Amino acid sequence: MSSTQNKFPSASREDWRQLVSAALKGADPQSLNRRDEDGLEIEALYDIVVPETVPNAACALARLPVNPAVHIAHGWDICQPVLATSAPQSLNQLILEGLQDGVGTIWLQGLEAGNLAVDLPVIMQDVVLPAAGIALDAGNDALVQIAAFSAFAKSGNHSLSALRFQANIDPFAPAADAALLDQGLDYLACADAADRPAGLFRAQGWHWHNRGMTAVQELAYNLASLTEILRHAAARNLDLADVASRLSASLALPADLFDGIAKCRALRHCWGGVIAALGLDPDRHRLFIQAAVSLRMFSLADREVNMLRTTTALLGGAIGGADQLSAHPHDCLTGGDAMGRRLARMQQHLLIEESGLSRSLDPAGGAGFIEARTNQLAVAAWDLFRQIEADGGALAAHHAGRFAAWAKTAAGQRHAKLAAGDLTLVGVNLQPDGNIRDDVLPHWISVRRPAAAIEAVRRAAAKTPPRILLLQHQATPVPQLAKLRALFAIGGMQPVHMQLDDASGKAVDTARPDLLVLLDCEFDQLDAALLSALSGLRHAGKAMTAARLLDAAAPLDLLADIVGVSLAEFYEGDA
Amino acid sequence: MSAFPDFTKIDLPSSKALAARVGDLPPTPANAEQIVMPSLAMCDPSQQVFAANTQPGFAPFLRGPYPSMYATRPWTIRQYAGFSTAAESNSFYRRNLAAGQMGLSVAFDLPTHRGYDSDNPLVADDVGLAGVAIDSIADMAMLFDQIPLDRMSVSMTMNGAVLPVLALFIVAAEEQGVRPDQLAGTIQNDVLKEFMVRNTYIYPPVPSMRIVSDIFAYCAAEMPKFNFISVSGYHMQEAGASADLELAYTLADGLAYIRAGVAAGLDVDDFAPRLSFFFWRQHEFLYGSRKVAGGAAVMVGTDATAFCAEKSEIIDAAHPLPDIRLVIGGAGCV
Numbered sequence: 050m051s052s053t054q055n056k057f058p059s060a061s062r063e064d065w066r067q068l069v070s071a072a073l074k075g076a077d078p079q080s081l082n083r084r085d086e087d088g089l090e091i092e093a094l095y096d097i098v099v100p101e102t103v104p105n106a107a108c109a110l111a112r113l114p115v116n117p118a119v120h121i122a123h124g125w126d127i128c129q130p131v132l133a134t135s136a137p138q139s140l141n142q143l144i145l146e147g148l149q150d151g152v153g154t155i156w157l158q159g160l161e162a163g164n165l166a167v168d169l170p171v172i173m174q175d176v177v178l179p180a181a182g183i184a185l186d187a188g189n190d191a192l193v194q195i196a197a198f199s200a201f202a203k204s205g206n207h208s209l210s211a212l213r214f215q216a217n218i219d220p221f222a223p224a225a226d227a228a229l230l231d232q233g234l235d236y237l238a239c240a241d242a243a244d245r246p247a248g249l250f251r252a253q254g255w256h257w258h259n260r261g262m263t264a265v266q267e268l269a270y271n272l273a274s275l276t277e278i279l280r281h282a283a284a285r286n287l288d289l290a291d292v293a294s295r296l297s298a299s300l301a302l303p304a305d306l307f308d309g310i311a312k313c314r315a316l317r318h319c320w321g322g323v324i325a326a327l328g329l330d331p332d333r334h335r336l337f338i339q340a341a342v343s344l345r346m347f348s349l350a351d352r353e354v355n356m357l358r359t360t361t362a363l364l365g366g367a368i369g370g371a372d373q374l375s376a377h378p379h380d381c382l383t384g385g386d387a388m389g390r391r392l393a394r395m396q397q398h399l400l401i402e403e404s405g406l407s408r409s410l411d412p413a414g415g416a417g418f419i420e421a422r423t424n425q426l427a428v429a430a431w432d433l434f435r436q437i438e439a440d441g442g443a444l445a446a447h448h449a450g451r452f453a454a455w456a457k458t459a460a461g462q463r464h465a466k467l468a469a470g471d472l473t474l475v476g477v478n479l480q481p482d483g484n485i486r487d488d489v490l491p492h493w494i495s496v497r498r499p500a501a502a503i504e505a506v507r508r509a510a511a512k513t514p515p516r517i518l519l520l521q522h523q524a525t526p527v528p529q530l531a532k533l534r535a536l537f538a539i540g541g542m543q544p545v546h547m548q549l550d551d552a553s554g555k556a557v558d559t560a561r562p563d564l565l566v567l568l569d570c571e572f573d574q575l576d577a578a579l580l581s582a583l584s585g586l587r588h589a590g591k592a593m594t595a596a597r598l599l600d601a602a603a604p605l606d607l608l609a610d611i612v613g614v615s616l617a618e619f620y621e622g623d624a
Numbered sequence: 625m626s627a628f629p630d631f632t633k634i635d636l637p638s639s640k641a642l643a644a645r646v647g648d649l650p651p652t653p654a655n656a657e658q659i660v661m662p663s664l665a666m667c668d669p670s671q672q673v674f675a676a677n678t679q680p681g682f683a684p685f686l687r688g689p690y691p692s693m694y695a696t697r698p699w700t701i702r703q704y705a706g707f708s709t710a711a712e713s714n715s716f717y718r719r720n721l722a723a724g725q726m727g728l729s730v731a732f733d734l735p736t737h738r739g740y741d742s743d744n745p746l747v748a749d750d751v752g753l754a755g756v757a758i759d760s761i762a763d764m765a766m767l768f769d770q771i772p773l774d775r776m777s778v779s780m781t782m783n784g785a786v787l788p789v790l791a792l793f794i795v796a797a798e799e800q801g802v803r804p805d806q807l808a809g810t811i812q813n814d815v816l817k818e819f820m821v822r823n824t825y826i827y828p829p830v831p832s833m834r835i836v837s838d839i840f841a842y843c844a845a846e847m848p849k850f851n852f853i854s855v856s857g858y859h860m861q862e863a864g865a866s867a868d869l870e871l872a873y874t875l876a877d878g879l880a881y882i883r884a885g886v887a888a889g890l891d892v893d894d895f896a897p898r899l900s901f902f903f904w905r906q907h908e909f910l911y912g913s914r915k916v917a918g919g920a921a922v923m924v925g926t927d928a929t930a931f932c933a934e935k936s937e938i939i940d941a942a943h944p945l946p947d948i949r950l951v952i953g954g955a956g957c958v
Contacts, residue, residue: 056684057678057682057683057684059677059678060677060678060679060682061677061679062679064679064682065679065680065681065682065691068679068681068682068691069681069691069692072690072691072692072696073692073696078692081692081695081696093692093695094679094680094695096676097672097675097676098672098676108643108644108646108664109639109640109642109643109644110639110642110643110644111639111642112644112664113644113646117646117647117649117663117664118647118648118649118650121649121650121652121663122650276631279628280628283628284628318636318639318642319636321637321642322634322636322637322642323631325637325641325642326629326631326634327628327629331642331644332643332644332645335644364909400909403908404908404909405655405661405908405909406909408652408653408661408663409652409661409662409663409664409665410649410663410664410665411664411665412665414665415665415672424639427636428636431635431636434631435631435632435634438630438631438632439632479724480723480724
């Protein structure tokens with residue numbers, strides 16, 4: 050203990066409670082706690098973990114990536130998406146652009162199986178296959194794409210098993226055909242050893258996150274999906290150790306970097322539980338985790354803020370020790386450009402080379418909140434996983450549409466929070482800024498983004514700007530004015546502010562507002578001429594006091610109503 | 625083979641039960657301070673026990689200077705800015721405040737720093753560059769026009785010409801009807817680092833330190849909400865220092881200011897709580913996060929030892945941008 054440490058009396062949690070209570074004027078410090086989307090309580094302060102002495106050669110499984118030495122020496126695998134919506138030659142240029150910028154693995158999204166066998170030599174031209182990793186996101190085309198890549202690899206005297214090739218079959222992903230489960234296992238059982246890729250199955254938690262799942266649901270889904278694959282492999286008498294070595298999972302990284310860290314650690318912990326129950330060595334079967342930045346947190350408005358979200362999210366995956374990190378460009382939802390793609394790549398290089406985030410394994414280990422949050426998520430995810438198992442497993446849940454229902458319900462609840470002003474999105478409903486220039490690409494239309502509801506309102510307001518009149522009685526400034534301007538700015542609306550006078554009735558008639566708001570008075574204080582002019586608006590519910598507007602349970606609904614947009618589908622989770 | 629496990633009956637094993645063999649790990653490179661970060665963060669039990677027995681709001685403030693920290697109030701978003709004329713800067717400030725900035729951080733031009741009027745031919749090329757030009761009470765009043773100083777935290781980077789600038793700030797507030805005891809913010813007033821690296825001093829060291837301690841005395845008596853010094857390591861890093869040099873010199877400077885205050889007859893408990901600090905943030909994320917906490921612990925330790933202070937200094941986490949590293953504490957390797 051240093052000399053500094055000796056000089057101060059210890060302070061207990063109770064001492065802290067008393068100090069906080071005094072600062073809160075007698076309120077209970079527990080009032081600072083909050084709950085996450087899964088209903089788990091998050092405290093304002095956690096006790097620091099005092100670890101037991103551990104042997105130097107061992108540590109908790111949750112702390113380690115699959116290959117710690119490589120992680121320290123070279124960083125994680127930079128796996129960047131390439132959306133295959135262009136012609137083979139253009140797609141080839143996108144792939145080469147990424148590889149030349151230091152990307153380790155190309156994540157091929159939206160690739161169609163149609164002419165792949167013919168197109169692949171063009172798509173992969175000049176790609177040095179043993180060096181470049183390829184990760185598929187092929188959905189129901191997975192087996193066709195595997196076959197095409199296998200043939201292409203053979204044409205270059207390679208074999209899939211020797212390449213960094215991740216087929217990433219997920220029979221229970223959104224819109225997946227569960228037949229993939231048998232097809233994938235058939236492939237594993239029947240294909241030549243040289244054709245069996247190391248990464249055959251991947252539980253695609255990232256996709257379900259983007260459809261709306263909460264953190265606990267996403268973790269439980271990954272566990273249930275991989276367990277179902279193992280169960281069916283066991284039924285076929287396949288070597289479970291071999292199958293387990295070909296499994297991986299994807300996780301979404303939210304802007305909340307602490308949750309990103311804890312999710313990675315919790316998934317490794319839970320997976321260790323699955324592997325141990327199978328009688329295998331958890332240490333030999335650490336789960337390969339692809340942590341990809343959440344797309345549902347992206348916004349079309351003020352879209353450069355997406356870069357900041359992405360950097361913070363990547364921090365979570367980096368500190369959480371993910372094996373592979375992926376970041377979509379900030380402008381990817383509408384197509385994007387070369388600058389966006391390059392910035393997304395450079396974010397990862399910066400975190401590895403300049404921020405030094407791969408040099409120490411599990412640097413957050415031992416921090417009170419991180420350890421507690423990891424354990425909290427792991428326990429909750431395990432409980433939900435057991436519930437899925439009790440209900441028949443992932444296959445039954447998939448057939449019953451249970452995963453889709455969870456995602457839809459969670460998205461609807463998230464929208465309700467947004468509409469009520471309880472969910473903050475920077476540049477969207479906090480400091481709103483920026484125009485919405487383009488439409489979302491069809492490939493991303495299924496991502497349930499909370500920002501989409503506000504974008505719908507802003508689009509409508511931009512197309513037909515609503516006429517909003519704010520009437521003020523007194524001459525001195527009123528605080529409601531700034532609050533109302535801030536509210537209308539969320540919807541991209543610019544109200545006109547007028548002070549009441551004898552000519553207000555005529556002014557209202559002339560202005561023909563779509564909405565009229567009284568800032569500092571009630572309707573019964575208005576003169577007869579003005580009341581007469583307002584009668585139509587009042588009858589239609591388009592005239593109200595500022596207090597009613599500002600106290601509304603869901604102010605976003607009022608904005609949507611002004612421009613004739615229905616948000617019902619967002620509440621239902623259908624949007 | 626045995627039956628597939630029934631997971632509905634299997635509890636999640638504890639993390640202790642799921643141990644991993646670490647294996648041989650490559651060494652990590654030493655950083656600029658010749659400190660080698662561990663390849664795998666292994667908690668040092670003695671450090672953890674020490675940290676576990678501290679709480680936010682309690683000396684040595686390893687876990688933060690305030691008991692509830694950001695749970696009740698986030699850091700101040702304060703963008704360092706100032707340029708051209710007082711009117712131009714005022715307009716810029718008001719736009720930023722409307723866009724969500726929560727406090728002001730005033731940059732003055734070099735002539736103002738060195739005590740020259742803007743019409744002095746010696747400084748003609750520097751007027752209004754790298755900061756705002758302030759020559760008079762009229763300029764200062766314009767700088768804060770329509771900015772309510774009783775509700776706005778204002779940081780001012782001013783050292784050499786600290787006396788006239790602080791005086792003008794106080795008078796500008798009075799002209800708004802705001803008393804000195806209502807003013808919140810910070811004035812840098814760190815002249816020692818000007819001699820070391822930044823160079824905008826006016827007087828020699830001894831009289832400069834007299835000015836510093838006079839400001840301590842005035843502010844301690846009249847401006848209880850105002851931090852009257854920001855002991856700055858930031859400029860040392862910008863001038864090339866490594867993090868250990870930055871911390872060491874900043875702490876040494878802080879000690880010199882405390883000595884100056886005590887030598888001027890002030891009670892250390894009257895002014896030490898208003899000392900603030902300003903550190904540079906490197907983008908070595910894990911390393912930077914503990915620099916601030918480490919600085920707090922060492923400074924408070926020194927402070928208590930030398931002067932038997934009952935209270936201690938605060939870390940001003942309010943400078944330019946929110947630093948996510950400041951919110952991560954207690955991690956094993958940092």
